[in-house]
Amino acid sequence: MYVLIRRLGAGSGQNRSYKDEELAVDQLSIGRGTDQELLLPGDRVAYQHAEISLSAGQFRVRALASTGITVNGRSCKMAVLNTGDQILIGDYRLIVIAAPDGVDLALSLEVLEQQEAFSIDPAKFVTRLDLLSRWRPRRWAWALFLLLLAAALVLPALVTLKPELQGVLRDTPLPDDSLWLSGPLHSVHSTIGKDCQACHTTPFEKVSNDTCIACHEETALHVPADHPDTGMFDGERCASCHHEHNGEQRMVFEDQRFCADCHAVLDQRMGSEPQVGRATDFHADHPPFRLSMLEWQDDSREWLQSPRLTVDKTLRDNSNLKFDHAEHLDVEGIKNNDGDWEVLSCDSCHEMALDGINMAPVKMEQHCSRCHGLAFDPADPTRVVPHGKPDQVLASLREYYSSRFIQDRADAGDIRALRPGQRDNLSQLQREGVAWVESKSQAVAQDMFERRACVSCHEVDKVSEQPPEWFVKPVRLNENWFVSGEFPHVRHTQTECADCHAASQSMEAADVLMPDIAVCQECHVGQQQKQGLLSGCISCHSYHQFEIDHAGLPKVTP
Amino acid sequence: MHGSFLSHRGGFWFWFALTLVLASVVAYVWHEPIGLPNGGSWLGYTLGTIAALLIVWLTLFGVRKRAYYSRLGSVKGWLSAHVYLGGSLLVLGTLHSGFQFGMNIHTLAWLLMVLVIVSGFYGAWVYWRYPNRITRNRDGMTRDLIFREIADIDRKASLIVEGLGSPADRMVISAIQLFQVGGGAWQQLGGRDRSQMMIGVLKEKQKSWKRVSNSRQQRLLDELTGLLSRSTEPKEAALLQELIDLVSRKARLLKQLLNDIRLQGLMEIWLYCHIPLTLALLATLTAHIVSVFFYW
Numbered sequence: 001m002y003v004l005i006r007r008l009g010a011g012s013g014q015n016r017s018y019k020d021e022e023l024a025v026d027q028l029s030i031g032r033g034t035d036q037e038l039l040l041p042g043d044r045v046a047y048q049h050a051e052i053s054l055s056a057g058q059f060r061v062r063a064l065a066s067t068g069i070t071v072n073g074r075s076c077k078m079a080v081l082n083t084g085d086q087i088l089i090g091d092y093r094l095i096v097i098a099a100p101d102g103v104d105l106a107l108s109l110e111v112l113e114q115q116e117a118f119s120i121d122p123a124k125f126v127t128r129l130d131l132l133s134r135w136r137p138r139r140w141a142w143a144l145f146l147l148l149l150a151a152a153l154v155l156p157a158l159v160t161l162k163p164e165l166q167g168v169l170r171d172t173p174l175p176d177d178s179l180w181l182s183g184p185l186h187s188v189h190s191t192i193g194k195d196c197q198a199c200h201t202t203p204f205e206k207v208s209n210d211t212c213i214a215c216h217e218e219t220a221l222h223v224p225a226d227h228p229d230t231g232m233f234d235g236e237r238c239a240s241c242h243h244e245h246n247g248e249q250r251m252v253f254e255d256q257r258f259c260a261d262c263h264a265v266l267d268q269r270m271g272s273e274p275q276v277g278r279a280t281d282f283h284a285d286h287p288p289f290r291l292s293m294l295e296w297q298d299d300s301r302e303w304l305q306s307p308r309l310t311v312d313k314t315l316r317d318n319s320n321l322k323f324d325h326a327e328h329l330d331v332e333g334i335k336n337n338d339g340d341w342e343v344l345s346c347d348s349c350h351e352m353a354l355d356g357i358n359m360a361p362v363k364m365e366q367h368c369s370r371c372h373g374l375a376f377d378p379a380d381p382t383r384v385v386p387h388g389k390p391d392q393v394l395a396s397l398r399e400y401y402s403s404r405f406i407q408d409r410a411d412a413g414d415i416r417a418l419r420p421g422q423r424d425n426l427s428q429l430q431r432e433g434v435a436w437v438e439s440k441s442q443a444v445a446q447d448m449f450e451r452r453a454c455v456s457c458h459e460v461d462k463v464s465e466q467p468p469e470w471f472v473k474p475v476r477l478n479e480n481w482f483v484s485g486e487f488p489h490v491r492h493t494q495t496e497c498a499d500c501h502a503a504s505q506s507m508e509a510a511d512v513l514m515p516d517i518a519v520c521q522e523c524h525v526g527q528q529q530k531q532g533l534l535s536g537c538i539s540c541h542s543y544h545q546f547e548i549d550h551a552g553l554p555k556v557t558p
Numbered sequence: 559m560h561g562s563f564l565s566h567r568g569g570f571w572f573w574f575a576l577t578l579v580l581a582s583v584v585a586y587v588w589h590e591p592i593g594l595p596n597g598g599s600w601l602g603y604t605l606g607t608i609a610a611l612l613i614v615w616l617t618l619f620g621v622r623k624r625a626y627y628s629r630l631g632s633v634k635g636w637l638s639a640h641v642y643l644g645g646s647l648l649v650l651g652t653l654h655s656g657f658q659f660g661m662n663i664h665t666l667a668w669l670l671m672v673l674v675i676v677s678g679f680y681g682a683w684v685y686w687r688y689p690n691r692i693t694r695n696r697d698g699m700t701r702d703l704i705f706r707e708i709a710d711i712d713r714k715a716s717l718i719v720e721g722l723g724s725p726a727d728r729m730v731i732s733a734i735q736l737f738q739v740g741g742g743a744w745q746q747l748g749g750r751d752r753s754q755m756m757i758g759v760l761k762e763k764q765k766s767w768k769r770v771s772n773s774r775q776q777r778l779l780d781e782l783t784g785l786l787s788r789s790t791e792p793k794e795a796a797l798l799q800e801l802i803d804l805v806s807r808k809a810r811l812l813k814q815l816l817n818d819i820r821l822q823g824l825m826e827i828w829l830y831c832h833i834p835l836t837l838a839l840l841a842t843l844t845a846h847i848v849s850v851f852f853y854w
Contacts, residue, residue: 032698043700043703044707065697065698067811075800075803075804137829137833138833140834141833141834144834144838144841145838145841147841148841148845149845152666152841152845152849153844153845157848157852160852177849177853179662179663180663180845180849180850181660181662182660182662183658200853204851204852206854207854243594246594253592253593
């Protein structure tokens with residue numbers, strides 16, 4: 001369609017100037033966008049404000065913008081146009097005028113005067129539009145900054161820097177250095193309370209060992225005080241291994257790397273020859289067990305504990321006992337004093353000591369005497385000698401046979417009276433009796449010590465012929481196989497004794513029944529492994545191992 | 559030249575930050591500290607140092623964006639790095655903590671850091687999405703233009719009611735006079751309209767005028783529609799119809815305007831949290847760093 005646009009200029013009525021422009025368009029688009037057929041540049045006009053189209057012989061104007069259009073004073077979305085109709089778009093007025101020949105539609109266009117279109121000041125109804133204009137974020141940001149700096153830094157620091165303010169800050173709700181607490185103290189240290197200075201004595205300095213030792217002065221050392229390489233430990237801190245402020249979690253971390261960083265390179269770290277092999281992981285990198293043995297000294301008649309010895313077939317236990325575990329553990333049983341067959345198990349003799357670590361000592365009276373009676377006279381099987389020193393045994397025999405001699409003579413009516421005037425106080429009868437009792441007692445004692453009773457379990461030396469004298473070597477079971485390790489039996493009650501100790505195959509007490517490291521490794525793996533019973537060094541070893549009170553144990557020879 | 563700060567330089571800072579995050583996560587998983595993971599292991603100190611330097615650098619964005627003559631990279635590049643490196647800080651700072659939290663300033667510093675980052679994420683989101691929504695809502699108009707359109711409608715309406723008389727004139731004029739836009743933060747962000755108008759009420763057979771809410775011109779439209787339905791005179795009905803047309807247009811414009819204020823407000827409000835929280839974080843971070851070495 002052909003559209004004539006008549007742009008009205010200055011003047012009025014017939015004299016008004018104008019400029020015509022013809023457009024050939026499918027439909028007349030009107031707006032401020034540069035792609036519009038009729039460009040109305042006013043800012044109240046939308047980019048695509050309206051369009052005029054021809055359909056069924058009628059011209060229709062349609063509003064495209066939300067602000068709409070006004071046709072003949074009425075706001076509308078759509079209107080049919082007839083000659084003389086007025087369209088207001090923003091500050092522009094279009095009037096449909098009579099179309100000349102060759103033109104389908106003619107529109108006059110004029111710009112309305114500004115004050116006519118815009119007479120009310122928007123400021124009249126607009127209240128504050130600046131968001132939060134009264135707030136001033138920067139001002140309260142700096143206030144917050146200073147407040148937090150004072151509460152979180154300055155006041156807590158004053159607790160240390162100005163001791164006279166300590167009480168004021170700590171006893172009032174004012175912020176104090178408890179805000180700096182990285183975590184709660186372990187309950188063993190709860191008596192320290194809020195007194196951070198108990199350990200943190202000097203600002204910006206690490207907690208020193210002296211503050212720990214001030215209370216923990218009994219703490220044992222890692223190596224003996226006279227060790228040539230004590231210098232290795234210079235600069236080491238208690239806090240390297242003991243981490244506080246983790247609440248109830250262990251203050252000692254079980255991490256094996258605490259130990260491995262030295263024990264991987266002991267030969268380089270130490271000036272002297274290391275006494276222990278390289279160890280960094282119980283499963284992957286740990287030397288075989290070495291055992292400290294009890295050694296009986298015949299000369300001095302005392303026990304010594306040997307240094308750790310390599311375990312092989314030649315290593316024999318030295319308990320001065322004769323014992324056949326295999327026979328005692330026979331599944332058929334073993335004959336007791338009464339002639340009955342009794343089936344024994346490990347715990348028939350071995351009971352756990354109260355400390356839960358070792359086994360309690362085996363006692364003759366408690367564990368052996370039910371089978372191993374100390375009767376000596378077939379005529380009187382209920383009479384026994386005490387399980388004691390040879391002197392006591394002999395004395396007991398002499399008492400028994402003295403009474404036997406007197407009894408025998410009385411029964412025989414052989415009571416001779418002392419003749420008057422007889423000077424010898426020791427009668428013939430007495431001399432006879434003394435000789436008989438002594439020879440009988442010695443014969444029985446020799447039988448017991450050397451052939452029958454004592455020697456079946458004990459090592460017995462005859463140290464003198466006349467008068468006969470025996471020495472029974474004392475029996476002692478090793479309780480200190482592992483010099484620097486500890487095996488708590490109480491924590492292994494879920495396993496059978498035989499899982500670790502091959503007692504049922506042992507026919508001699510000298511057999512070493514301690515398990516190989518591989519037996520432990522069946523369950524215990526090192527911390528390098530992903531699964532299993534992850535066991536660090538301190539599962540068995542203790543760092544603070546020297547000067548521990550080994551009451552009653554023999555001295556450890558170096 | 560137009561492009562989002564998010565995809566600046568082909569998302570260079572996104573990949574940089576992602577690499578930083580992945581590297582620190584891998585290091586954290588691989589690292590087996592003696593004892594519990596904490597800020598005092600070598601990795602803890604490393605992550606903490608990087609995180610602290612990042613925080614200081616991120617804060618300097620506020621300085622850089624005001625330094626108009628600075629030639630130290632474009633502000634858009636800085637913003638892109640600010641957003642992505644700020645996001646990576648969430649991971650770095652948390653890994654530095656070793657997930658040890660408590661009632662202390664160390665955790666407070668972490669919490670403030672998280673709040674700053676979360677408010678920053680919100681800011682990045684609105685800067686990314688809202689300009690588009692604001693443009694679409696404005697539909698080619700400016701806020702000023704909308705005011706002028708509304709003023710134009712008000713002028714036309716006040717001319718029309720001269721031919722109608724009471725009660726329409728009283729209602730329309732009062733609706734114009736008691737019309738207000740803006741208000742406090744909640745009104746602006748909630749898109750609430752507290753405009754009012756007067757309506758006539760019969761009280762003990764005495765007619766009086768009462769103020770009622772005219773939120774979004776709805777009440778005025780209801781009243782005018784009521785008058786139109788009771789109108790018997792065609793001329794009066796035509797005027798009322800025209801008034802209703804005008805007021806509906808005003809209501810549409812108002813809706814657009816309130817939306818514009820709300821969207822613009824949401825684009826600004828987060829900075830009111832982001833900036834103060836940042837300064838609070840700086841203070842707490844200082845206290846955190848000083849205190850851990852004060853009580854070493």
